[in-house]
Amino acid sequence: MSELKQHIASAFDRDLEGIQAQIMKMGGLVEAAIMQSAKSLETRDEELAELVRRNDAAIDALEESLNEEAARVIALRAPTASDLRIVLSVMRMSANLERMGDLSKNIAKRTGVLVQMQAIGGTAPSLRRMAREVELMLKDALDAYIQRDEALAEDVIERDRDVDQMYNTLFREFLTFMLEDPRNITACMHLHFIAKNIERMGDHVTSIAEQVVFLTTGRKPDEPREKADRTSTDADLAPDMDKDGD
Amino acid sequence: MSELKQHIASAFDRDLEGIQAQIMKMGGLVEAAIMQSAKSLETRDEELAELVRRNDAAIDALEESLNEEAARVIALRAPTASDLRIVLSVMRMSANLERMGDLSKNIAKRTGVLVQMQAIGGTAPSLRRMAREVELMLKDALDAYIQRDEALAEDVIERDRDVDQMYNTLFREFLTFMLEDPRNITACMHLHFIAKNIERMGDHVTSIAEQVVFLTTGRKPDEPREKADRTSTDADLAPDMDKDGD
Numbered sequence: 001m002s003e004l005k006q007h008i009a010s011a012f013d014r015d016l017e018g019i020q021a022q023i024m025k026m027g028g029l030v031e032a033a034i035m036q037s038a039k040s041l042e043t044r045d046e047e048l049a050e051l052v053r054r055n056d057a058a059i060d061a062l063e064e065s066l067n068e069e070a071a072r073v074i075a076l077r078a079p080t081a082s083d084l085r086i087v088l089s090v091m092r093m094s095a096n097l098e099r100m101g102d103l104s105k106n107i108a109k110r111t112g113v114l115v116q117m118q119a120i121g122g123t124a125p126s127l128r129r130m131a132r133e134v135e136l137m138l139k140d141a142l143d144a145y146i147q148r149d150e151a152l153a154e155d156v157i158e159r160d161r162d163v164d165q166m167y168n169t170l171f172r173e174f175l176t177f178m179l180e181d182p183r184n185i186t187a188c189m190h191l192h193f194i195a196k197n198i199e200r201m202g203d204h205v206t207s208i209a210e211q212v213v214f215l216t217t218g219r220k221p222d223e224p225r226e227k228a229d230r231t232s233t234d235a236d237l238a239p240d241m242d243k244d245g246d
Numbered sequence: 247m248s249e250l251k252q253h254i255a256s257a258f259d260r261d262l263e264g265i266q267a268q269i270m271k272m273g274g275l276v277e278a279a280i281m282q283s284a285k286s287l288e289t290r291d292e293e294l295a296e297l298v299r300r301n302d303a304a305i306d307a308l309e310e311s312l313n314e315e316a317a318r319v320i321a322l323r324a325p326t327a328s329d330l331r332i333v334l335s336v337m338r339m340s341a342n343l344e345r346m347g348d349l350s351k352n353i354a355k356r357t358g359v360l361v362q363m364q365a366i367g368g369t370a371p372s373l374r375r376m377a378r379e380v381e382l383m384l385k386d387a388l389d390a391y392i393q394r395d396e397a398l399a400e401d402v403i404e405r406d407r408d409v410d411q412m413y414n415t416l417f418r419e420f421l422t423f424m425l426e427d428p429r430n431i432t433a434c435m436h437l438h439f440i441a442k443n444i445e446r447m448g449d450h451v452t453s454i455a456e457q458v459v460f461l462t463t464g465r466k467p468d469e470p471r472e473k474a475d476r477t478s479t480d481a482d483l484a485p486d487m488d489k490d491g492d
Contacts, residue, residue, distance in 0.1 A: 071330055078324040084317055095341075175435075179428050185421065 038131035059101035284377035
């Protein structure tokens, strides 16, 4: 490798390290947002919910600066095809994280409304467990990215089935509460959206893990995963329909 | 400009034209998907719904080939900062279109379930009108992109308020149907998701229009637009909460 080439390569590596540090920081903020939003719902803590809503601005700002930095690196370093693939993956991952931040913020907003209503059964602890699962998946997906650990990434993808299952169970529970007493409908609609938000966060983590598999193996994610639940043909519920378009 | 530079510039322009043609084709398919999904719901046409579900694969394939082509162009042509901005915008727009395709497919899936239930009031025609509005917005946003017409793009952004308003009205209507008769709950949940999907499609079109404003003026979209509806503080409804995280 000529001296000039080497110089360019290491400059790219330095830039990439900077971008990756930003992704990890963003990931940390999103992990906190997930857990705090679920906790604020369970403990009916309006102040904590308000904090989550305020903190989302920092996540958005990180995504913006990360995208600008990535565009700068592409323009300046004219990376090779495989380096370019890394930069584009990081941009996609930051979009996933940014959306997860929005979803946490949305949960916190709904918490602000729900604390004014009667609690519905034991649904808040179930939602917190579901959020905890997604947070752990995110932690592992980011570790898998930094370590380029394909097995760990595949494990994360697999675990999203549990999250889907938890969502399906909760969906049915909300329906029964609504049928039991129409006065529960409004609260249940909010709780259902919260469950759906967490389930969508699981999909975003899965997408991050799929990027890792792609980067380490060059293999594109398989055809859409089999749904953990088969209720699309169940005319009454069909909750897994919520999986599209997230 | 040296002859070599000129040669590179026109090669980039040719590449960009190819990418733009793909975006327009993708836009055409998404426009059709939006209208067909809404029509299949109104006319309870299961075959048309099935067609929308099948056609989504073509939209996904276009996004993939567009992203590959964009990455190839960036790597090969090492575009200037402003040309790079165009390519990155097109990639973002294709992500918006792909998601709109998914949302149409989701509407078509729910149609397959809803035809087995009793129709709920006059909600299907309302949903079709809402979908029609979003389809026209998309058409204009794509025209605005090709013509670099900032005024038209701003107009599209403005019209998203009407879509939000239509959604809010429908949300309240579904709630009253559910409160009136709990047997309506399941159908109303599906119809509500359909309304929400259309509302989210409006947000994606807005995001495309904002890209156009950014490309023509270099101006980033303003702070999050004012919500057309202020019910966040309304403990009973708060439908505009659904705006985050889409």
